Amino acid sequence: MRSRAQIKSHPIHPMLIVLPLGLLLGSWIFDLIGKATNNELLWAASYYCAITGIVAGFCAAIPGLIDWIGVVPPKSSGKNRGLLHGGLNVLVLVVFIVIAVHRTNAIAEPGGFELGLMTAAVIVLGISGWLGGTLAYRNQIGVDHRYANAGEFKERQLDSWERPACNQSELSEGQMMLVRVGGERVVVGRCSEGMVAFADHCTHKGGPLSDGALVGCTVQCPWHGSQFDVHTGRVIAGPAKSKIDVYDLEVRGGEVYITPRKETQPKAA
Numbered sequence: 001m002r003s004r005a006q007i008k009s010h011p012i013h014p015m016l017i018v019l020p021l022g023l024l025l026g027s028w029i030f031d032l033i034g035k036a037t038n039n040e041l042l043w044a045a046s047y048y049c050a051i052t053g054i055v056a057g058f059c060a061a062i063p064g065l066i067d068w069i070g071v072v073p074p075k076s077s078g079k080n081r082g083l084l085h086g087g088l089n090v091l092v093l094v095v096f097i098v099i100a101v102h103r104t105n106a107i108a109e110p111g112g113f114e115l116g117l118m119t120a121a122v123i124v125l126g127i128s129g130w131l132g133g134t135l136a137y138r139n140q141i142g143v144d145h146r147y148a149n150a151g152e153f154k155e156r157q158l159d160s161w162e163r164p165a166c167n168q169s170e171l172s173e174g175q176m177m178l179v180r181v182g183g184e185r186v187v188v189g190r191c192s193e194g195m196v197a198f199a200d201h202c203t204h205k206g207g208p209l210s211d212g213a214l215v216g217c218t219v220q221c222p223w224h225g226s227q228f229d230v231h232t233g234r235v236i237a238g239p240a241k242s243k244i245d246v247y248d249l250e251v252r253g254g255e256v257y258i259t260p261r262k263e264t265q266p267k268a269a
């Protein structure tokens, strides 16, 4: 899904992570070589790499957090993976802070304690980087998809179900729009038989259907390819086994109104 912290569709988080990654790894490598060669200059280089790497790490975390909150679909495997990814990165930064404080000055010789902790932190950094890769390359967080005729990713926030989600002229056949309303994520789309609305939640692992492909009256999840009938929610192809939620909608004067499902309908006053 298109990143919220982006510049012309280029997500900022992956642009920034190269800095802490390079600096923290550099700090570890300088210390290893400095220790082996008894070189004060390398100890100092390691120290300053660690300090700048910590600052850069917290800066890189900000756009990552924005995307985790606003882009990664709720109740999905990606949400859990993102939480673990962020948690491990914070742990790494805390470890480097502890090491920097413990060293007291730039040219202090690193001891076994610092080198051991740093090595463990670098291993954790590798695991966290792997998870980040899965988020980017499998879950496609931050990817601005362009399917045939789908146009740009469209998204809208409604403050009430009474408001129109869109005008039907905004969507051509095969196009979808993510509508956030009443704490739910609903996809409004135009299939070959007219306007439809369904939950933006694949029943396999919570993938965002608004970011998938709508062909005919079938939507395909971008994560593992499950396909659903957008009228009935029925599974056409797995790995998903359960149907998706579908919504009734009404078109009045060209405006498209979504009817909330019974369990989310506002209570009468």
Ligand code: FES
Pocket (backbone or CB within 6 Å): 202, 203, 204, 205, 206, 207, 221, 222, 223, 224, 225, 226, 238, 239, 240
């Ligand atoms: S999340 Fe796996 S197919 Fe949708």
